[in-house]
Amino acid sequence: MVEFALHHAWLVPLLPALAFVAIIFFTRPWPMLSALTAVAGIVGSFIVSALAAYGVFTNPAFKEEPLVYAVRWFSMPGLQIDVGVQLDPVSAMMIFMVSMVASLIFIYAIGYMKDDPGFSVFFSYVSLFAASMLLLAISSNLLEMFVAWELVGLCSYLLIGFYSHKIAAREAAKKAFITCRIADFGLLLGLLAMQIVFGTLNLVELSEKIANFEQYTTFGILTLIAVLVFIGPIGKSGQFPLHVWLPDAMEGPTPVSALIHAATMVVAGVYLVARTMFLFHEVPGAMELVAITGGFTALFAATIAITQREIKRILAYSTVSQIGYMMLALGVGSMTASLFHMWTHAFFKALMFLGAGSVLHALHHKADVWEMGGLIRKMPLTGWTFVIGGLAIAGIPPFAGFWSKDEILAVTLESGHYVLFVMAAFTAFLTAFYMWRLIFLTFFGEENPENHPHESPAVMTLPLVGLAILSTIGGLVGTPWAPYWSEWIFFGHPHHVEPNYWVMIGSVVLAAAGIYLAYQLYYVDKAKSRARALAQRYNHIYTILYNKYYIDEIYLWFNHTIVDGAAKLFYLFDIYVVDGIIVNGLGKLTCLLGEGIRVSNTGRLQNYALVFFLGVLAVVVLLAFTGPSAASLIVGGVK
Amino acid sequence: MEGIWTAVAFYLLAATIVVSALLVVMLKNIVHSVLWLAVCFVSMGGLFLTLDADFLAAVQVLVYAGAVCIMVVFGIMLIQRGNMGSTNLFNNQTKAAAGVVALVLVVCGYLAATTPWASPAFAVPEKTVESIAEIMLTKYVIPFEVAAILLLVALVGAIFLAKEVKKADAHND
C-alpha cells in the first residue's frame, strides 16, 4: 500500500480533479450526490497522501533524494518543460496537511452550505481548488507550480464571489483577483528569468544550478530574480502592501475562508519561498526583505485586528499576521520553524474559522462581535473548541501554536535580528489580546436577547472537534525535547534549536498578559466602559487602526488620480493620434486615392482596348528587342 | 518578266486595299464604309491570287465580299435611323488611338523589314484545292469539325440574341 502510494502520488491531485469533472458534468442536479463525490475525492486523496507521507517519513533516504516522477510536457529548441510529482518531506507534509484539513472542511461544508442553491457548484469549485492546491504542493517543476498557483487564484476568485448576488462579494472577488494578478506578474517574470538564465524550471536541477550560480549569472541578476519571485508570495500570502484583498475575501462562504483564506492557499506563498529556498539562501538581501516584510506584516496586521468588529475580519487580519510570522521565520533562515508554524496554523486557524462559521450559522450571519455574547452556553461544542483554538494561537503550552511560535521567536533571536524579535514578541502579545477579546465578546459575558443561537449539527461540529484535537496535539511533533519535525523538514542541514527557556517563559508570559488584559477589559468589566474610554482617549490611533491605516483609501486615491489620469492621457492619444491620424488618416488617404484613380475607370471598352494594345505593344517590344528571358520575367511562363 | 507583272499587280492591289480600308474608316456614312469594305475584300481576293492561293481567293470573295458585307448592310438597315450622313463618326480618343496605331506600325514595320526571312525552297504546287482538301480532311479533320460546330453555335446564338423579346415573357416568371 505504502509503495503504491509513493509511486502513484499523482493520484493526490487527480482524485479531487476527477470529482470536479464528475460534479460539473454528471452529478450537478443532485446536491447530496455532488457533496459525496467531492468528499470521496478529497478523502481518497487524503488516504493516498497519508500513505505517501508515511512512506516518506519512515525512509531517511528521502531527506537526501526526492522521489520524482515526471513526463515531458512540451519541448522546443532551448526549452523543455516537464510536469511531474516530487515527493520529499516538505511536499509530503504539505499534501498530508492540505488533504487532511480539506477533508474536514469538506465535511463541515455539507452542513454549512445546506439549502444553498449553489450547493453542487460550491463542491465542484472546492474540489477544483483542492486539486489545484495539491498539485501546487506536489509539483516538481516551477512552471507547473505556477499553473497550479494561478488555478488556486482562480478558485479563490470563484469562491469569494460565490454569493454573486451580493455586490460586496463581487467586488471582493475582483479585488482579490486583481491584487493577486499584480503579484503574480512579478512571480512570472522571476520564473521567466530563471528559465532564461538557468535553462530549467525543475526544482531539483534548479537547486543544483543555483548552488553554483556564478557559472550562469551575476549576483545582481540572482538578487533581482529572488525579489521578483518574492513578489508573488507577497500577493498570494497577503503580505504588506498587497494584503488588502485578504480581509475582503471573507465575503465568501465560511468553509472557503477556512480552507483557502486561512489554512492552505494563502500559505502557498510561504510554501513557494520554502520550495525555492535554494534561491533565497544565496541572496542574503532577499532573505532580509522576506524577514522584514514578514515581521512588519505580523505587527501591522495585529494592530489592525485589535479594533475590528466583524468576527471573520478579525480572523482574517490574524491570518495576515500569522503568515507574517511564517515569512519572518523564512527570512531569518529557518524553513523548519516557518513550515512548522504553517502546519499548526492550518489547524487552529481552520478551527477558528469553522467555529466562526458555526456562530454565523447560528446567528443568521450577524457578524459584529459586539452584538454577540454568552454564546458558549447555547453552543458549548463550538465555544470550547474555539477556546482551544484561542489558546493555540495565543501560544499557551501545550497547544500547537505555542511550539511553533516559540520556535520562530527562538530562531529570530538566534539569528541576531533583535528588532524583528521585539516586533514578533509584541505581536505575540497583541495576538493573544485581540483573539481573546474576540472570544470574551463572543462566547462569554451576557447574552444578547435578540439572538436565538442553537448548536450546529454534528456534521459541522465533528470537524471542529477533529481540528481541536489536532490544534492540541499537532505541535507535539516538534517540541524542543523531541524535535522530530526539524529532523525531517529542513533546508541544508537539520538544525535543532536548543530549548531557550527564557524565550519560552517570556512568550508564555506575554500571551498570558494579553489574555489577562482582554479578560479585564472585556469580561470583568461588563459594561466595557474602560475599553470604550481607551478608544475615546486614543481616538486618533483608534480611528487609524479601525480604518486599517487607510491603505485601501490610498490605493483608491492612487487609482483615481494617477492611473485614471494616465488612462485619460492615453485615451486622448488613442482618439487623436491612433484613431485620428493613423486609422482615419489612412482611411481618408485611401478614399482620396480612390477618388483620383476612379477617373481612369471610364467603363468604355475602347479606352480599355487602347491601354490593352499599349501593353501588348510593350510585351512585343520587350520580346523582340531583349529576347525571351527578360520578357519571361514580366509575362511569366513565356519561354 | 513575270516578276514585274506580279509586282505591278501587288502594288495596284495593295494601293486599292489601303485606300479602300482608309475610306472605310474615314467616311462618315456607314453605308459608304461598307461599300468600300466590299472593294477592300475583293482586292484582298486578288492579293491572294498573287500568293498562289486561288481557293482562298474564291473563299474570300464568297464569304467576305458576299456574305459578311451583305449581313452588315442588313444590320445597318435594322438599326440606323435618321440622317445616314453622320452615322460613322469618330469618338474623342481619336488622337490617342492614332498614336497607338503609329507605334504599332513603327514596331511592325521595323520588325518586318529587319527580320532575315529564309528564302523559299521551291514553288507552291499548282493544285492548291486538292492539297488543302487533303490535309483538311486528314490531319486537321478535328479542327474542321470543331469549326463546323462553332458555326452552328454561332448561328443558334445569333438567332437567340437577335430574336425579338416577347411581352409574354412577363408572366412566365
Next chain:
Amino acid sequence: MLTTISLAHYMVLSALLFGIGLFGVLAKKNAIAVLICIELMLNAVNINLVAISKYLTPALFTGQLFAIFVITVAAAEVGVGLAIIIAIYRNRLSVNLDDFDWLKW
C-alpha cells in the same frame, strides 16, 4: 528591290491594314463600324498567314488552312456580333459606343 515582291512587302501591307483596322476599332463611335474594322484586322492576319505559307512553307498549306479557319471564325463573329448589337439597340435605342459605359463602378 521594288520589282521582286518579298515576304516583307506583304508584311508591311498587312501591318498597314492592321493599323487602319485598329485605328477604326479604337476611334469609331458606331458599333457596326467597330465590327467592320475588326474584319479588316482579321484580313490583315490572313494576308500574313497566306504570305508566310507561300514564302516559308510552300508545301505544307497550313497557312492557307489557318486562313480558312480564320475566315470561318470571322463569319461566325460577325453574325454573333451583329446579333448582340441588335439586342443592345433594342434595349438602349443606340449603337453609340460612348453610351455604353456600364463597365465601371
